[in-house]
Amino acid sequence: MREFKPRNTTRARELRREATPMERKLWRYLSGGALGARFSRQMPVGPYFADFLCRELMIVVELDGHSHDLRLAHDAARDCFMSEAGYKVLRFTNADVQSNVEGVATAIQLAIEARRQDRSG
Structure with a gap:
């Protein structure tokens, strides 16, 4: 059994504050559910931090x-x-x-649609 480790929210906050210009540019397309799913920035996934994470559909976007x-x-x-x-x-x-x-955003949107389709059966 794994020992519970609390999420490192301090580090996540630092990573969000220190976002690269390209992370900021892509975030404009991902924020607010603009592509049909809600993403969060710099979220812990196990021992790693995902650049962008959609919890609902379990999609990670890495730059x-x-x-x-x-x-x-x-x-x-x-x-x-x-x-x-x-x-x-x-x-x-x-x-x-x-x-x-725009092409990156389209690829992410297609992955969102495919993930929804997979989950709906």
Whole structure:
């Protein structure tokens, strides 16, 4: 049995305050349920923090900057943990958001619709 660990809300708050420009840009598309589902920023999922999380549909959206190129094994372990916990993980690069934020938003919206369809049977 795992020992209960309280959520690190202080760290989550710091991460939200220190959001990258691309996280802020994508948040404008995700906030307020604009794509048909409610997302929260920098939410704890196990030992990790999801950049964006839809609890209802268990969708995680991750934005990868240059530092992620050096952390491929860490990101793979993180994705595996989240997938095994039932989350659908969507990864986009900062370049994707910079050059085609509407396309990224459409991809997320399609994932939302697919997840709803899967859950409705």
